[in-house]
Amino acid sequence: MTAYTRNAQLVWNVLNGVFNIYKPSGVHPLTVRSTIISNLCRDLNELDVRPPMEHVSIEGPTNKEMRVTVRNSYADHPLVVGPRYLPDNFKMAFANKLPVEASGVMICGVNSGTALTYKLKQACLTKFYRVKGILGQARVDNYITGSILEKATWKKVKRGNIDRICAAVQAAHQKKMFENSGIDIQSQEAFDLAAKGLIRPADQQIPTIYSIKCVDFKPPEFTLEIVCINEDNEYLKSLVSEIGYRVKSVAHCSYIQCSQFGHFNVKNSLLSKHWDLQNILDSVSQCHRIIKENPYMIKQEHANLVPAQAVAQQ
Template identity: 40%
Template sequence: MVAQNAAAMWNALRGIVCVYKPAEASVRKLRRDLIMKICKGLNEVDENQYYRPFKPHTSNATELIQQSVDRSVDLRDHPLVYGPKFDELDLSLSWSNFLGWNTSGVLLFGLRSGTQSARYIRENRSSRAYRIKGVFGQATDTGFKNGKVVERSTWRHIKPFHFDKILSAMQAAHQKKMFEMSGIDMQSQLAYELAAQGPIRPINSKLPIIYGIKCIDYEGPEFTLEIQCINEYETYLVGLIHEIGVRLHSTAHCTAIKCIRHSYFNLDHALLSRHWDLKNILQNIRMCNRILAENEHVLKQTSIALR
Protein backbone atom coordinates (compact mmCIF):
# COMPACT_ATOMS: atom_id res chain seq x y z
CA MET A 1 0.00 0.00 0.00
CA VAL A 2 1.23 3.49 -0.83
CA ALA A 3 0.25 4.97 2.53
CA GLN A 4 2.46 3.70 5.36
CA ASN A 5 0.59 4.97 8.42
CA ALA A 6 -2.89 5.90 9.58
CA ALA A 7 -2.32 9.66 9.17
CA ALA A 8 -1.18 9.27 5.56
CA MET A 9 -4.15 7.02 4.82
CA TRP A 10 -6.53 9.55 6.35
CA ASN A 11 -5.14 12.28 4.09
CA ALA A 12 -5.57 10.01 1.06
CA LEU A 13 -9.27 9.37 1.84
CA ARG A 14 -10.56 12.24 -0.30
CA GLY A 15 -12.64 11.86 -3.42
CA ILE A 16 -15.23 9.61 -5.02
CA VAL A 17 -15.63 5.95 -4.11
CA CYS A 18 -17.74 3.71 -6.35
CA VAL A 19 -19.42 0.74 -4.64
CA TYR A 20 -21.93 -1.94 -5.61
CA LYS A 21 -25.29 -1.76 -3.87
CA PRO A 22 -27.11 -5.09 -3.55
CA ALA A 23 -30.89 -5.31 -3.80
CA GLU A 24 -32.93 -5.17 -0.58
CA ALA A 25 -30.38 -2.95 1.13
CA SER A 26 -30.74 0.72 1.96
CA VAL A 27 -28.28 3.39 0.84
CA ARG A 28 -28.17 4.76 4.38
CA LYS A 29 -27.13 1.39 5.81
CA LEU A 30 -24.40 1.02 3.18
CA ARG A 31 -23.17 4.50 4.10
CA ARG A 32 -22.95 3.54 7.78
CA ASP A 33 -21.21 0.25 6.98
CA LEU A 34 -18.65 1.95 4.74
CA ILE A 35 -17.84 4.55 7.40
CA MET A 36 -17.46 1.81 10.03
CA LYS A 37 -15.13 -0.20 7.79
CA ILE A 38 -12.92 2.81 7.09
CA CYS A 39 -12.69 3.91 10.74
CA LYS A 40 -12.06 0.35 11.93
CA GLY A 41 -9.23 -0.10 9.43
CA LEU A 42 -7.62 3.23 10.33
CA ASN A 43 -7.78 2.47 14.06
CA GLU A 44 -6.24 -0.97 13.54
CA VAL A 45 -3.34 0.58 11.64
CA ASP A 46 -2.98 3.20 14.39
CA GLU A 47 -2.88 0.54 17.12
CA ASN A 48 -0.32 -1.57 15.25
CA GLN A 49 2.13 1.32 15.49
CA TYR A 50 2.20 0.80 19.26
CA TYR A 51 2.04 -2.99 19.47
CA ARG A 52 5.37 -3.97 17.95
CA PRO A 53 6.58 -7.55 18.51
CA PHE A 54 9.28 -7.69 21.21
CA LYS A 55 12.05 -10.22 20.54
CA PRO A 56 14.71 -10.23 23.28
CA HIS A 57 18.22 -11.18 22.27
CA THR A 58 19.52 -11.91 25.75
CA SER A 59 18.76 -14.21 28.63
CA ASN A 60 20.02 -11.78 31.24
CA ALA A 61 17.09 -10.40 33.30
CA THR A 62 18.68 -6.96 33.81
CA GLU A 63 19.40 -6.48 30.11
CA LEU A 64 15.88 -7.76 29.25
CA ILE A 65 14.27 -5.09 31.46
CA GLN A 66 16.48 -2.40 29.96
CA GLN A 67 15.48 -3.41 26.40
CA SER A 68 11.81 -3.29 27.39
CA VAL A 69 12.20 0.23 28.81
CA ASP A 70 14.08 1.46 25.75
CA ARG A 71 11.34 0.20 23.39
CA SER A 72 8.45 1.68 25.37
CA VAL A 73 6.18 4.38 23.93
CA ASP A 74 4.64 7.53 25.32
CA LEU A 75 1.52 6.29 27.08
CA ARG A 76 -0.19 9.63 26.52
CA ASP A 77 -0.51 8.72 22.84
CA HIS A 78 -1.45 5.09 23.47
CA PRO A 79 -4.83 3.96 21.97
CA LEU A 80 -5.81 2.40 25.31
CA VAL A 81 -5.40 5.82 26.96
CA TYR A 82 -7.06 8.25 24.53
CA GLY A 83 -9.33 5.71 22.77
CA PRO A 84 -9.84 5.28 19.02
CA LYS A 85 -8.25 8.12 17.08
CA PHE A 86 -10.64 7.92 14.14
CA ASP A 87 -14.32 8.31 14.97
CA GLU A 88 -17.27 7.71 12.66
CA LEU A 89 -18.60 11.23 13.32
CA ASP A 90 -15.40 12.73 11.93
CA LEU A 91 -15.85 11.15 8.48
CA SER A 92 -18.15 12.97 6.06
CA LEU A 93 -19.70 10.77 3.38
CA SER A 94 -22.56 11.63 1.01
CA TRP A 95 -24.10 9.82 -1.95
CA SER A 96 -24.22 11.15 -5.48
CA ASN A 97 -27.10 8.98 -6.67
CA PHE A 98 -29.80 7.39 -4.54
CA LEU A 99 -30.92 3.85 -5.40
CA GLY A 100 -34.17 2.41 -4.07
CA TRP A 101 -34.58 -0.62 -1.82
CA ASN A 102 -35.08 -3.10 -4.68
CA THR A 103 -32.46 -1.56 -6.98
CA SER A 104 -28.90 -2.86 -7.17
CA GLY A 105 -25.85 -1.60 -9.01
CA VAL A 106 -23.49 1.38 -9.22
CA LEU A 107 -23.57 3.75 -6.25
CA LEU A 108 -21.26 6.75 -5.86
CA PHE A 109 -20.17 8.21 -2.53
CA GLY A 110 -18.21 11.40 -1.94
CA LEU A 111 -15.66 11.04 0.85
CA ARG A 112 -14.55 14.10 2.87
CA SER A 113 -13.67 16.81 0.32
CA GLY A 114 -15.06 14.43 -2.32
CA THR A 115 -18.56 15.35 -1.13
CA GLN A 116 -18.22 18.42 -3.36
CA SER A 117 -17.51 16.18 -6.36
CA ALA A 118 -20.50 14.00 -5.45
CA ARG A 119 -22.70 17.08 -5.29
CA TYR A 120 -21.30 18.33 -8.59
CA ILE A 121 -22.17 15.04 -10.32
CA ARG A 122 -25.62 15.02 -8.73
CA GLU A 123 -26.44 18.61 -9.73
CA ASN A 124 -24.98 18.04 -13.20
CA ARG A 125 -27.78 15.47 -13.68
CA SER A 126 -25.70 12.88 -15.48
CA SER A 127 -27.60 10.16 -17.30
CA ARG A 128 -27.82 6.65 -15.91
CA ALA A 129 -28.29 3.24 -17.52
CA TYR A 130 -30.36 0.42 -16.07
CA ARG A 131 -30.95 -3.22 -16.84
CA ILE A 132 -34.51 -4.10 -15.85
CA LYS A 133 -36.11 -7.53 -15.83
CA GLY A 134 -39.84 -8.18 -15.99
CA VAL A 135 -42.44 -10.88 -16.51
CA PHE A 136 -45.57 -10.75 -18.64
CA GLY A 137 -48.87 -12.31 -17.58
CA GLN A 138 -49.12 -11.10 -13.98
CA ALA A 139 -49.70 -7.75 -12.30
CA THR A 140 -48.92 -7.18 -8.62
CA ASP A 141 -50.20 -4.53 -6.21
CA THR A 142 -46.69 -3.07 -5.85
CA GLY A 143 -45.60 -3.56 -9.46
CA PHE A 144 -42.66 -5.61 -8.17
CA LYS A 145 -42.20 -9.34 -7.68
CA ASN A 146 -42.61 -9.09 -3.90
CA GLY A 147 -46.18 -7.83 -4.26
CA LYS A 148 -49.46 -9.72 -4.26
CA VAL A 149 -50.73 -10.89 -7.66
CA VAL A 150 -53.90 -8.95 -8.44
CA GLU A 151 -54.40 -9.76 -12.13
CA ARG A 152 -53.45 -12.45 -14.61
CA SER A 153 -53.55 -12.27 -18.39
CA THR A 154 -52.30 -13.94 -21.55
CA TRP A 155 -48.94 -13.05 -23.05
CA ARG A 156 -48.33 -15.53 -25.88
CA HIS A 157 -49.63 -13.06 -28.46
CA ILE A 158 -46.66 -10.77 -27.75
CA LYS A 159 -44.01 -11.07 -30.46
CA PRO A 160 -40.55 -9.45 -30.52
CA PHE A 161 -41.51 -6.99 -33.29
CA HIS A 162 -44.56 -5.90 -31.23
CA PHE A 163 -42.24 -5.31 -28.31
CA ASP A 164 -39.74 -3.28 -30.34
CA LYS A 165 -42.50 -1.17 -31.89
CA ILE A 166 -43.90 -0.16 -28.48
CA LEU A 167 -40.45 0.66 -27.08
CA SER A 168 -39.55 2.79 -30.13
CA ALA A 169 -42.80 4.72 -29.76
CA MET A 170 -42.14 5.35 -26.06
CA GLN A 171 -38.61 6.59 -26.78
CA ALA A 172 -39.84 8.91 -29.53
CA ALA A 173 -42.55 10.31 -27.25
CA HIS A 174 -40.00 11.13 -24.57
CA GLN A 175 -37.68 12.83 -27.06
CA LYS A 176 -40.57 14.90 -28.40
CA LYS A 177 -41.59 15.93 -24.88
CA MET A 178 -38.00 16.87 -24.12
CA PHE A 179 -37.87 19.31 -27.05
CA GLU A 180 -41.35 20.67 -26.35
CA MET A 181 -40.41 21.53 -22.77
CA SER A 182 -37.34 23.33 -24.08
CA GLY A 183 -39.51 25.36 -26.47
CA ILE A 184 -37.53 24.14 -29.50
CA ASP A 185 -38.99 22.99 -32.81
CA MET A 186 -37.81 19.44 -33.52
CA GLN A 187 -37.46 20.29 -37.24
CA SER A 188 -35.25 23.33 -36.63
CA GLN A 189 -31.50 23.70 -37.06
CA LEU A 190 -31.16 24.54 -33.37
CA ALA A 191 -32.71 21.21 -32.41
CA TYR A 192 -30.21 19.41 -34.65
CA GLU A 193 -27.25 21.26 -33.15
CA LEU A 194 -28.39 20.57 -29.59
CA ALA A 195 -28.94 16.89 -30.34
CA ALA A 196 -25.46 16.67 -31.88
CA GLN A 197 -23.92 17.93 -28.64
CA GLY A 198 -25.40 15.08 -26.62
CA PRO A 199 -28.50 14.34 -24.54
CA ILE A 200 -30.61 17.40 -23.75
CA ARG A 201 -31.35 17.85 -20.05
CA PRO A 202 -34.87 18.97 -19.15
CA ILE A 203 -35.21 22.17 -17.15
CA ASN A 204 -37.37 20.39 -14.58
CA SER A 205 -35.02 18.18 -12.56
CA LYS A 206 -37.94 16.05 -11.32
CA LEU A 207 -39.22 15.05 -14.75
CA PRO A 208 -38.01 11.58 -15.84
CA ILE A 209 -36.80 11.44 -19.43
CA ILE A 210 -35.89 8.29 -21.38
CA TYR A 211 -33.09 8.75 -23.92
CA GLY A 212 -32.98 5.14 -25.02
CA ILE A 213 -34.91 1.94 -24.33
CA LYS A 214 -34.49 -1.45 -25.97
CA CYS A 215 -35.16 -5.11 -25.30
CA ILE A 216 -31.93 -7.09 -25.04
CA ASP A 217 -33.53 -10.43 -24.13
CA TYR A 218 -37.01 -11.86 -24.58
CA GLU A 219 -37.93 -15.43 -23.73
CA GLY A 220 -41.62 -15.21 -22.93
CA PRO A 221 -42.92 -14.45 -20.49
CA GLU A 222 -39.59 -13.08 -19.15
CA PHE A 223 -37.82 -10.12 -20.72
CA THR A 224 -34.91 -7.77 -20.05
CA LEU A 225 -34.75 -4.09 -20.96
CA GLU A 226 -31.83 -1.71 -21.10
CA ILE A 227 -32.78 1.89 -20.41
CA GLN A 228 -30.78 5.12 -20.55
CA CYS A 229 -32.55 7.88 -18.66
CA ILE A 230 -32.34 10.89 -16.36
CA ASN A 231 -34.30 12.09 -13.29
CA GLU A 232 -35.66 8.58 -12.81
CA TYR A 233 -36.50 6.84 -9.54
CA GLU A 234 -37.38 3.29 -8.60
CA THR A 235 -41.16 3.75 -8.50
CA TYR A 236 -41.10 5.29 -11.97
CA LEU A 237 -39.11 2.40 -13.44
CA VAL A 238 -41.44 -0.15 -11.85
CA GLY A 239 -44.46 1.72 -13.25
CA LEU A 240 -42.80 1.77 -16.67
CA ILE A 241 -42.83 -2.04 -16.79
CA HIS A 242 -46.52 -2.05 -15.90
CA GLU A 243 -47.23 0.50 -18.66
CA ILE A 244 -45.43 -1.64 -21.24
CA GLY A 245 -47.58 -4.61 -20.28
CA VAL A 246 -50.78 -2.57 -20.70
CA ARG A 247 -49.71 -1.24 -24.10
CA LEU A 248 -49.08 -4.80 -25.27
CA HIS A 249 -52.60 -5.79 -24.16
CA SER A 250 -51.30 -7.84 -21.28
CA THR A 251 -49.96 -7.31 -17.77
CA ALA A 252 -46.42 -7.23 -16.44
CA HIS A 253 -44.48 -6.73 -13.25
CA CYS A 254 -40.84 -5.96 -12.50
CA THR A 255 -38.51 -8.62 -11.07
CA ALA A 256 -35.13 -6.85 -10.90
CA ILE A 257 -33.58 -3.40 -11.39
CA LYS A 258 -29.84 -2.90 -11.75
CA CYS A 259 -28.03 0.38 -12.34
CA ILE A 260 -25.20 -0.54 -14.71
CA ARG A 261 -23.82 2.96 -15.29
CA HIS A 262 -23.89 6.34 -13.59
CA SER A 263 -22.11 9.19 -15.34
CA TYR A 264 -18.67 7.76 -16.28
CA PHE A 265 -18.78 4.90 -13.79
CA ASN A 266 -20.01 1.38 -14.51
CA LEU A 267 -20.11 -2.03 -12.84
CA ASP A 268 -16.41 -2.61 -13.55
CA HIS A 269 -15.57 0.28 -11.21
CA ALA A 270 -17.92 -0.76 -8.39
CA LEU A 271 -16.38 -2.21 -5.23
CA LEU A 272 -18.20 -5.19 -3.70
CA SER A 273 -18.91 -5.03 0.03
CA ARG A 274 -16.71 -8.04 0.74
CA HIS A 275 -13.76 -6.02 -0.59
CA TRP A 276 -14.38 -3.03 1.65
CA ASP A 277 -10.99 -2.63 3.31
CA LEU A 278 -8.55 0.27 3.41
CA LYS A 279 -6.34 -1.02 0.61
CA ASN A 280 -9.20 -1.54 -1.87
CA ILE A 281 -11.02 1.64 -0.88
CA LEU A 282 -7.90 3.76 -1.40
CA GLN A 283 -7.28 2.13 -4.78
CA ASN A 284 -10.90 2.74 -5.77
CA ILE A 285 -10.68 6.42 -4.77
CA ARG A 286 -7.54 6.91 -6.86
CA MET A 287 -9.21 5.24 -9.86
CA CYS A 288 -12.43 7.29 -9.54
CA ASN A 289 -10.55 10.56 -9.08
CA ARG A 290 -8.54 9.80 -12.21
CA ILE A 291 -11.74 9.15 -14.20
CA LEU A 292 -13.22 12.44 -12.99
CA ALA A 293 -10.05 14.33 -13.90
CA GLU A 294 -10.05 12.84 -17.41
CA ASN A 295 -13.68 13.89 -18.03
CA GLU A 296 -13.75 17.14 -16.06
CA HIS A 297 -13.95 19.32 -19.19
CA VAL A 298 -17.03 17.42 -20.43
CA LEU A 299 -18.80 17.83 -17.09
CA LYS A 300 -18.04 21.54 -17.03
CA GLN A 301 -19.40 22.04 -20.55
CA THR A 302 -22.59 20.21 -19.60
CA SER A 303 -22.94 22.24 -16.41
CA ILE A 304 -22.64 25.52 -18.33
CA ALA A 305 -25.24 24.34 -20.86
CA LEU A 306 -27.71 23.65 -18.06
CA ARG A 307 -27.59 27.22 -16.72
Protein backbone atom coordinates (compact mmCIF):
# COMPACT_ATOMS: atom_id res chain seq x y z
CA MET A 1 0.00 0.00 0.00
CA THR A 2 1.04 3.63 -0.43
CA ALA A 3 2.19 5.82 2.43
CA TYR A 4 -1.23 7.49 2.51
CA THR A 5 -3.08 4.25 3.03
CA ARG A 6 -0.70 2.91 5.67
CA ASN A 7 -2.84 4.67 8.26
CA ALA A 8 -5.41 2.10 9.37
CA GLN A 9 -7.79 4.77 10.69
CA LEU A 10 -7.95 6.51 7.30
CA VAL A 11 -8.55 3.21 5.54
CA TRP A 12 -11.31 2.31 8.02
CA ASN A 13 -13.04 5.64 7.36
CA VAL A 14 -13.29 4.94 3.61
CA LEU A 15 -14.26 1.29 4.02
CA ASN A 16 -17.96 2.01 3.42
CA GLY A 17 -19.98 0.95 0.40
CA VAL A 18 -20.81 -2.07 -1.73
CA PHE A 19 -18.45 -4.35 -3.61
CA ASN A 20 -18.80 -7.14 -6.14
CA ILE A 21 -17.54 -10.66 -5.42
CA TYR A 22 -17.83 -14.03 -7.18
CA LYS A 23 -19.23 -16.63 -4.82
CA PRO A 24 -18.10 -20.17 -5.67
CA SER A 25 -20.54 -23.05 -5.65
CA GLY A 26 -20.76 -25.13 -2.49
CA VAL A 27 -19.93 -22.22 -0.15
CA HIS A 28 -22.51 -20.85 2.29
CA PRO A 29 -23.02 -17.06 2.32
CA LEU A 30 -22.21 -16.98 6.05
CA THR A 31 -18.86 -18.61 5.26
CA VAL A 32 -18.25 -15.93 2.64
CA ARG A 33 -19.08 -13.25 5.21
CA SER A 34 -16.76 -14.63 7.88
CA THR A 35 -13.92 -15.10 5.36
CA ILE A 36 -14.13 -11.54 4.05
CA ILE A 37 -14.35 -9.99 7.51
CA SER A 38 -11.43 -12.11 8.72
CA ASN A 39 -9.32 -10.93 5.76
CA LEU A 40 -10.26 -7.30 6.37
CA CYS A 41 -9.29 -7.59 10.04
CA ARG A 42 -5.97 -9.16 9.11
CA ASP A 43 -5.09 -6.49 6.54
CA LEU A 44 -6.19 -3.57 8.71
CA ASN A 45 -4.16 -4.83 11.66
CA GLU A 46 -1.09 -5.05 9.43
CA LEU A 47 -1.30 -1.29 8.77
CA ASP A 48 -0.15 1.45 11.13
CA VAL A 49 -2.68 1.12 13.94
CA ARG A 50 -3.14 3.34 16.97
CA PRO A 51 -0.17 3.06 19.35
CA PRO A 52 -0.76 1.99 22.98
CA MET A 53 -1.97 4.74 25.27
CA GLU A 54 0.60 6.20 27.62
CA HIS A 55 0.51 5.46 31.33
CA VAL A 56 1.39 8.34 33.64
CA SER A 57 2.66 7.43 37.10
CA ILE A 58 3.79 9.58 40.01
CA GLU A 59 6.49 7.80 41.97
CA GLY A 60 8.64 8.44 45.01
CA PRO A 61 8.16 9.09 48.74
CA THR A 62 5.31 11.43 49.58
CA ASN A 63 7.43 13.55 51.94
CA LYS A 64 9.94 14.40 49.21
CA GLU A 65 9.82 15.70 45.69
CA MET A 66 8.08 13.06 43.55
CA ARG A 67 8.88 12.24 39.96
CA VAL A 68 6.47 11.84 37.06
CA THR A 69 7.15 9.04 34.55
CA VAL A 70 5.37 8.35 31.28
CA ARG A 71 5.53 4.97 29.60
CA ASN A 72 3.41 2.76 27.35
CA SER A 73 0.46 1.20 29.09
CA TYR A 74 0.56 -2.59 29.08
CA ALA A 75 -3.19 -2.57 29.70
CA ASP A 76 -3.63 -1.18 26.16
CA HIS A 77 -0.96 -3.26 24.41
CA PRO A 78 -2.15 -5.44 21.46
CA LEU A 79 -0.47 -8.48 23.06
CA VAL A 80 -2.74 -7.98 26.09
CA VAL A 81 -6.03 -6.67 24.69
CA GLY A 82 -5.77 -8.27 21.24
CA PRO A 83 -5.79 -6.73 17.71
CA ARG A 84 -7.15 -3.23 17.18
CA TYR A 85 -9.74 -4.40 14.61
CA LEU A 86 -12.01 -7.32 15.44
CA PRO A 87 -14.78 -9.07 13.44
CA ASP A 88 -17.43 -7.54 15.72
CA ASN A 89 -16.42 -4.07 14.50
CA PHE A 90 -17.72 -4.79 10.99
CA LYS A 91 -21.22 -4.72 9.55
CA MET A 92 -21.84 -6.69 6.37
CA ALA A 93 -24.93 -7.57 4.33
CA PHE A 94 -25.81 -8.91 0.86
CA ALA A 95 -27.98 -7.33 -1.83
CA ASN A 96 -28.52 -10.71 -3.51
CA LYS A 97 -27.73 -13.64 -1.26
CA LEU A 98 -26.91 -16.70 -3.36
CA PRO A 99 -27.62 -20.09 -1.73
CA VAL A 100 -25.00 -22.80 -1.25
CA GLU A 101 -25.45 -24.56 -4.60
CA ALA A 102 -25.37 -21.35 -6.69
CA SER A 103 -22.33 -19.42 -7.85
CA GLY A 104 -21.77 -16.05 -9.44
CA VAL A 105 -22.12 -12.34 -8.78
CA MET A 106 -22.95 -11.39 -5.20
CA ILE A 107 -23.08 -7.75 -4.08
CA CYS A 108 -21.89 -7.18 -0.51
CA GLY A 109 -22.18 -4.07 1.63
CA VAL A 110 -19.69 -3.24 4.36
CA ASN A 111 -20.32 -0.88 7.30
CA SER A 112 -22.56 2.01 6.13
CA GLY A 113 -22.83 0.25 2.75
CA THR A 114 -25.31 -2.17 4.31
CA ALA A 115 -28.01 0.50 3.90
CA LEU A 116 -27.22 0.59 0.18
CA THR A 117 -27.60 -3.18 -0.14
CA TYR A 118 -31.12 -2.83 1.29
CA LYS A 119 -31.98 -0.24 -1.38
CA LEU A 120 -30.58 -2.47 -4.13
CA LYS A 121 -32.62 -5.38 -2.80
CA GLN A 122 -35.82 -3.30 -2.72
CA ALA A 123 -35.17 -2.08 -6.26
CA CYS A 124 -35.62 -5.68 -7.54
CA LEU A 125 -32.97 -5.46 -10.24
CA THR A 126 -32.93 -7.90 -13.13
CA LYS A 127 -30.65 -10.90 -12.80
CA PHE A 128 -28.96 -12.89 -15.55
CA TYR A 129 -28.55 -16.62 -14.94
CA ARG A 130 -26.91 -19.52 -16.71
CA VAL A 131 -28.70 -22.71 -15.64
CA LYS A 132 -27.76 -26.23 -16.69
CA GLY A 133 -30.12 -29.19 -16.67
CA ILE A 134 -29.80 -32.95 -17.24
CA LEU A 135 -32.57 -34.94 -18.90
CA GLY A 136 -33.55 -38.47 -17.91
CA GLN A 137 -33.56 -38.22 -14.11
CA ALA A 138 -35.84 -36.50 -11.60
CA ARG A 139 -34.20 -35.88 -8.23
CA VAL A 140 -35.13 -34.68 -4.76
CA ASP A 141 -35.20 -30.86 -4.64
CA ASN A 142 -34.73 -30.89 -8.45
CA TYR A 143 -30.96 -30.67 -7.96
CA ILE A 144 -28.08 -32.98 -8.79
CA THR A 145 -27.20 -33.56 -5.13
CA GLY A 146 -30.63 -35.08 -4.39
CA SER A 147 -31.43 -38.76 -4.63
CA ILE A 148 -33.04 -40.10 -7.81
CA LEU A 149 -36.84 -40.20 -7.76
CA GLU A 150 -37.65 -41.15 -11.34
CA LYS A 151 -35.99 -42.08 -14.61
CA ALA A 152 -37.21 -41.58 -18.17
CA THR A 153 -35.90 -41.82 -21.70
CA TRP A 154 -34.44 -38.65 -23.21
CA LYS A 155 -33.07 -39.69 -26.62
CA LYS A 156 -36.23 -38.56 -28.40
CA VAL A 157 -35.82 -34.99 -27.11
CA LYS A 158 -34.53 -32.52 -29.70
CA ARG A 159 -33.28 -28.97 -29.28
CA GLY A 160 -36.31 -27.66 -31.12
CA ASN A 161 -38.56 -29.11 -28.39
CA ILE A 162 -36.74 -27.14 -25.69
CA ASP A 163 -36.66 -23.97 -27.84
CA ARG A 164 -40.45 -24.09 -28.32
CA ILE A 165 -41.07 -24.55 -24.61
CA CYS A 166 -38.71 -21.67 -23.75
CA ALA A 167 -40.55 -19.42 -26.20
CA ALA A 168 -43.90 -20.42 -24.69
CA VAL A 169 -42.68 -19.77 -21.14
CA GLN A 170 -41.32 -16.35 -22.13
CA ALA A 171 -44.56 -15.39 -23.91
CA ALA A 172 -46.66 -16.48 -20.92
CA HIS A 173 -44.56 -14.39 -18.54
CA GLN A 174 -44.70 -11.33 -20.79
CA LYS A 175 -48.48 -11.58 -20.85
CA LYS A 176 -48.55 -12.05 -17.08
CA MET A 177 -46.25 -9.02 -16.75
CA PHE A 178 -49.07 -6.73 -17.90
CA GLU A 179 -51.70 -8.52 -15.84
CA ASN A 180 -49.61 -8.13 -12.66
CA SER A 181 -49.15 -4.42 -13.36
CA GLY A 182 -52.92 -3.94 -13.12
CA ILE A 183 -53.19 -2.56 -16.65
CA ASP A 184 -55.54 -3.81 -19.36
CA ILE A 185 -53.35 -5.44 -22.00
CA GLN A 186 -55.63 -4.04 -24.73
CA SER A 187 -55.40 -0.44 -23.48
CA GLN A 188 -53.39 2.49 -24.82
CA GLU A 189 -51.62 2.75 -21.45
CA ALA A 190 -50.33 -0.81 -21.84
CA PHE A 191 -49.05 0.03 -25.33
CA ASP A 192 -47.25 3.16 -24.07
CA LEU A 193 -45.59 1.19 -21.27
CA ALA A 194 -44.55 -1.59 -23.63
CA ALA A 195 -43.03 0.95 -26.02
CA LYS A 196 -40.75 2.19 -23.22
CA GLY A 197 -39.40 -1.27 -22.42
CA LEU A 198 -39.94 -4.11 -19.96
CA ILE A 199 -42.41 -3.61 -17.14
CA ARG A 200 -41.66 -4.12 -13.48
CA PRO A 201 -44.25 -6.27 -11.64
CA ALA A 202 -46.13 -4.44 -8.90
CA ASP A 203 -45.82 -7.42 -6.54
CA GLN A 204 -42.21 -8.16 -5.60
CA GLN A 205 -43.13 -11.74 -4.68
CA ILE A 206 -44.10 -12.76 -8.24
CA PRO A 207 -41.24 -14.21 -10.34
CA THR A 208 -41.14 -12.79 -13.86
CA ILE A 209 -39.04 -14.10 -16.74
CA TYR A 210 -38.12 -11.53 -19.39
CA SER A 211 -35.97 -13.83 -21.51
CA ILE A 212 -35.25 -17.54 -21.57
CA LYS A 213 -33.41 -19.40 -24.30
CA CYS A 214 -31.46 -22.60 -24.77
CA VAL A 215 -27.86 -21.69 -25.63
CA ASP A 216 -26.35 -25.18 -25.59
CA PHE A 217 -27.81 -28.64 -26.17
CA LYS A 218 -25.64 -31.71 -25.76
CA PRO A 219 -28.08 -34.42 -24.70
CA PRO A 220 -28.77 -35.30 -22.03
CA GLU A 221 -27.42 -31.90 -20.90
CA PHE A 222 -28.82 -28.51 -21.89
CA THR A 223 -28.01 -24.94 -20.84
CA LEU A 224 -30.44 -22.08 -20.41
CA GLU A 225 -29.80 -18.34 -20.25
CA ILE A 226 -32.47 -16.64 -18.17
CA VAL A 227 -33.15 -12.96 -17.47
CA CYS A 228 -35.61 -12.62 -14.63
CA ILE A 229 -36.72 -10.75 -11.55
CA ASN A 230 -38.13 -11.75 -8.13
CA GLU A 231 -36.88 -15.32 -8.58
CA ASP A 232 -35.13 -17.67 -6.17
CA ASN A 233 -33.12 -20.84 -6.57
CA GLU A 234 -36.10 -23.10 -5.95
CA TYR A 235 -37.98 -21.41 -8.77
CA LEU A 236 -35.10 -21.86 -11.22
CA LYS A 237 -34.71 -25.53 -10.30
CA SER A 238 -38.46 -26.14 -10.66
CA LEU A 239 -38.34 -24.43 -14.06
CA VAL A 240 -35.77 -26.97 -15.28
CA SER A 241 -37.92 -29.77 -13.92
CA GLU A 242 -41.00 -28.35 -15.67
CA ILE A 243 -39.16 -28.25 -19.00
CA GLY A 244 -38.26 -31.91 -18.53
CA TYR A 245 -41.90 -32.87 -18.05
CA ARG A 246 -43.08 -30.76 -20.98
CA VAL A 247 -40.72 -32.54 -23.37
CA LYS A 248 -42.25 -35.80 -22.11
CA SER A 249 -39.23 -36.76 -20.05
CA VAL A 250 -37.83 -35.67 -16.67
CA ALA A 251 -34.95 -33.36 -15.78
CA HIS A 252 -33.05 -31.92 -12.84
CA CYS A 253 -30.78 -28.91 -12.39
CA SER A 254 -27.02 -29.40 -12.18
CA TYR A 255 -25.60 -25.85 -12.19
CA ILE A 256 -26.79 -22.32 -11.39
CA GLN A 257 -24.67 -19.23 -12.04
CA CYS A 258 -25.69 -15.61 -11.61
CA SER A 259 -23.67 -13.77 -14.25
CA GLN A 260 -25.13 -10.30 -13.73
CA PHE A 261 -27.11 -8.38 -11.12
CA GLY A 262 -28.37 -5.07 -12.46
CA HIS A 263 -25.26 -3.42 -13.92
CA PHE A 264 -22.89 -5.48 -11.78
CA ASN A 265 -21.45 -8.26 -13.92
CA VAL A 266 -19.16 -11.24 -13.50
CA LYS A 267 -16.24 -9.56 -15.29
CA ASN A 268 -15.70 -7.18 -12.36
CA SER A 269 -16.29 -9.75 -9.59
CA LEU A 270 -13.56 -10.52 -7.08
CA LEU A 271 -12.49 -14.16 -6.93
CA SER A 272 -11.99 -15.67 -3.49
CA LYS A 273 -8.21 -15.23 -3.76
CA HIS A 274 -8.80 -11.47 -4.14
CA TRP A 275 -10.99 -11.01 -1.07
CA ASP A 276 -8.49 -8.69 0.61
CA LEU A 277 -8.52 -5.07 1.74
CA GLN A 278 -6.93 -3.44 -1.31
CA ASN A 279 -9.09 -5.25 -3.89
CA ILE A 280 -12.26 -4.66 -1.88
CA LEU A 281 -11.49 -0.93 -1.67
CA ASP A 282 -10.99 -0.86 -5.45
CA SER A 283 -14.29 -2.69 -5.96
CA VAL A 284 -16.10 -0.27 -3.61
CA SER A 285 -14.88 2.63 -5.74
CA GLN A 286 -15.91 0.87 -8.96
CA CYS A 287 -19.39 0.00 -7.67
CA HIS A 288 -19.88 3.56 -6.41
CA ARG A 289 -19.18 4.80 -9.94
CA ILE A 290 -21.67 2.34 -11.45
CA ILE A 291 -24.44 3.41 -9.06
CA LYS A 292 -23.68 7.08 -9.64
CA GLU A 293 -24.01 6.58 -13.41
CA ASN A 294 -27.26 4.60 -12.99
CA PRO A 295 -29.18 6.20 -10.10
CA TYR A 296 -32.40 4.39 -11.03
CA MET A 297 -30.81 1.20 -9.66
CA ILE A 298 -31.61 2.36 -6.12
CA LYS A 299 -34.52 4.73 -6.72
CA GLN A 300 -37.31 3.51 -9.00
CA GLU A 301 -39.79 6.16 -10.11
CA HIS A 302 -41.61 4.33 -12.92
CA ALA A 303 -43.10 0.99 -13.88
CA ASN A 304 -40.39 0.22 -16.43
CA LEU A 305 -37.14 -1.48 -15.48
CA VAL A 306 -35.03 1.42 -16.80
CA PRO A 307 -35.95 5.03 -17.61
CA ALA A 308 -36.90 5.95 -21.16
CA GLN A 309 -33.67 7.89 -21.76
CA ALA A 310 -31.60 4.85 -20.78
CA VAL A 311 -33.55 2.69 -23.22
CA ALA A 312 -32.90 5.27 -25.98
CA GLN A 313 -29.16 5.19 -25.23
CA GLN A 314 -29.07 1.40 -25.43
